[in-house]
Amino acid sequence: MKIAVSGKGGAGKSTVSAQLVRCFTLNQMPVFAVDADPDANLGLVLGLDPEKLAGLRPLIELQEVIEAKNAGGGTFVDLNPNVDDVLEDYTLQEGFLRFLKMGALKQGGSACYCKENSFLNAVLTTMLLDRPEAVVLDMSAGIEHLTRGTARGVKMMLVVVEPTRAGVSTAKAVDRLAADLEIEQVLFVGNKIRSAEDRIYLESSLPADRFAGMIPFNDQVLEKARRGEPVVSTLEDLLPGLDMIYTMACGR
Ligand SMILES: Nc1ncnc2c1ncn2[C@@H]1O[C@H](COP(=O)(O)OP(=O)(O)O)[C@@H](O)[C@H]1O
Numbered sequence: 001m002k003i004a005v006s007g008k009g010g011a012g013k014s015t016v017s018a019q020l021v022r023c024f025t026l027n028q029m030p031v032f033a034v035d036a037d038p039d040a041n042l043g044l045v046l047g048l049d050p051e052k053l054a055g056l057r058p059l060i061e062l063q064e065v066i067e068a069k070n071a072g073g074g075t076f077v078d079l080n081p082n083v084d085d086v087l088e089d090y091t092l093q094e095g096f097l098r099f100l101k102m103g104a105l106k107q108g109g110s111a112c113y114c115k116e117n118s119f120l121n122a123v124l125t126t127m128l129l130d131r132p133e134a135v136v137l138d139m140s141a142g143i144e145h146l147t148r149g150t151a152r153g154v155k156m157m158l159v160v161v162e163p164t165r166a167g168v169s170t171a172k173a174v175d176r177l178a179a180d181l182e183i184e185q186v187l188f189v190g191n192k193i194r195s196a197e198d199r200i201y202l203e204s205s206l207p208a209d210r211f212a213g214m215i216p217f218n219d220q221v222l223e224k225a226r227r228g229e230p231v232v233s234t235l236e237d238l239l240p241g242l243d244m245i246y247t248m249a250c251g252r
């Protein structure tokens with residue numbers, strides 16, 4: 001199962017991504033957890049060692065690897081280099097989990113970062129289209145790492161949305177981007193729901209039949225974030241509201 005998670009900053013993308021990642025690992029299913037948000041915090045929410053996380057290089061910064069994978073040199077860009085070794089060497093591994101950071105795509109005036117960006121694309125292609133492991137992609141609202149090609153591998157995109165005007169506005173924008181990429185299934189996840197009004201607000205602002213679930217506001221989540229504890233340690237910790245997704249993704 002290959003899942004992408006998007007939404008506004010602070011909406012709960014990393015929190016939701018961590019639920020899914022742990023649903024896989026706690027059910028002994030191998031999974032790639034990919035932090036593709038430039039404002040990267042998935043590793044911490046998963047409870048990975050902060051020192052190891054700080055030492056993990058984002059893929060976009062692997063200059064020497066990127067050059068080696070483009071051995072043709074010059075203007076030649078190998079569109080499909082083998083990157084299985086990258087998924088071995090530049091991931092934090094812990095049981096069934098492999099964690100990696102993409103880093104921000106390079107965009108710049110006159111400079112062409114074709115090699116860097118096509119390298120990230122090759123890694124995503126391998127994970128989404130070739131490898132058997134599950135994938136959870138924690139992405140910013142721009143979902144800029146995905147292309148038409150890699151989007152074909154995404155079975156489901158979850159757009160996390162808080163019950164606010166700004167949250168809904170961003171969710172609609174993400175939904176349009178996802179439609180442009182022809183992502184198979186795009187579902188909304190309401191988060192930090194405190195009342196029936198919150199739920200009604202979201203269901204009347206976005207297509208109600210496309211909600212995969214609503215996650216209540218939960219003081220424990222914040223408390224764990226304050227203490228730097230993982231948001232999920234056992235299957236019992238999985239937040240309510242996403243049962244349909246847990247069942248589809250990891251058979252819980
Ligand atoms: N259901 C929830 N209840 C309470 N706090 C939450 C909930 N979901 C997320 N949070 C908190 O909101 C903040 C932003 O969540 P995070 O997952 O980091 O968002 P994002 O990755 O979208 O920027 C964090 O402090 C997190 O602990």
Ligand SMILES: [Mg+2]
Pocket residue numbers: 013014015037039040041042138
């Ligand atoms: Mg995040």
